[in-house]
Amino acid sequence: MNKLTREDRARILHLICEGSSIRAITRLTGASKNTVIKLVIDAGKATSWYQDRVFRSLTCKRVQVDEIWNFVYAKQKNVPTAKTAPADAGDVWTWTAIDADTKLMPTWFVGNRDSESAIIFMDDLASRLANRIQLTSDGHKAYLEAVEGAFGADIDYAMLVKVYGASPESAKGRYSPAECTGARKERIEGKPDPKHVSTSFSERSNLTLRMHMRRFTRLTNAFSKKVENHTHAVALHMMYYNFVRIHQTLKVTPAMAAGVTKRLWEMTDVVEMLEAFEGGRDYGNSN
Secondary structure, X not given: OOOOOHHHHHHHHHXXXXXXXXXXXXXXXXXXHHHHHHHHHHHHHHHHHHHHHHOOOEOOOEEEEEEEEEEEOOOHHHHHHOXXXXXXXXXXXXXXXXXXXXXXOOOEEEEOOOHHHXXXXXXXXXXXXXXXXXXXXXXXXXXXXXXXXXXXXXXXXXXXXXXXXXOOHHHOOOOOOOEEEEEEEEEXXXXXXXXXXXXXXXXXXHHHXXXXXXXXXXXXXXXXXXXXXXXXXXHHHHHHHHHXXXXXXOXXXXXXXXXXXXXXXXXXXXXXHHHHHHOOOOOOOXX
């Protein structure tokens, strides 16, 4: 790793964040596979550390949450017959939250789609907010206990419950979900504004995640082999999304729109922050 310059590290990380696979990056840059993997791990630790520090006392008003599926090593149904499968092999879910106004993603969590993960995710979201928010989730029942435990009555919370019917014969295929025939808005707590009960932004951010992370691409062999590496890659993506990538609607990055930073970051800035993390130095949130 010491042989890579700051520009080399920035180039590799940029390729990762734009959806290139590790093997493609080794062919483009000449870096070894182990070097690229180690850089992703180091960058994931640093970006997680930095975002955990600066995403505090946020003034979000409307937050949407969702979960996106993927798998590590093998799909859940194939784990029993998989050779040398690690203990954490199988389905993995990434819980995400997005501010509907600034498009900032202040928190995420990689785990299972169960109540324990929902509680961890919601407790972390609540700890980052400075004011009362309106929250919208899908109809996943694990949110009910988690939101109540994290916010109590100090929240305007509604669920958008989608209603599905059978898929038409013409639409049936390998990845054809049941047809969505409608959705109903259910007030859970407080006085949520019905006009803003939506999960559109969170669902769109899931698409962005799949497009920019090769590990989330279906029908490839680029899926994560270790859940730790999967978590580090997600943290790196969030750093790129929040600080580096200009949002097409906002014309600035989400972090700029939310007032977390005053300037547009480059990947070299991310590497500079990584170097500060590696050296045990502070990297202020005013950058």
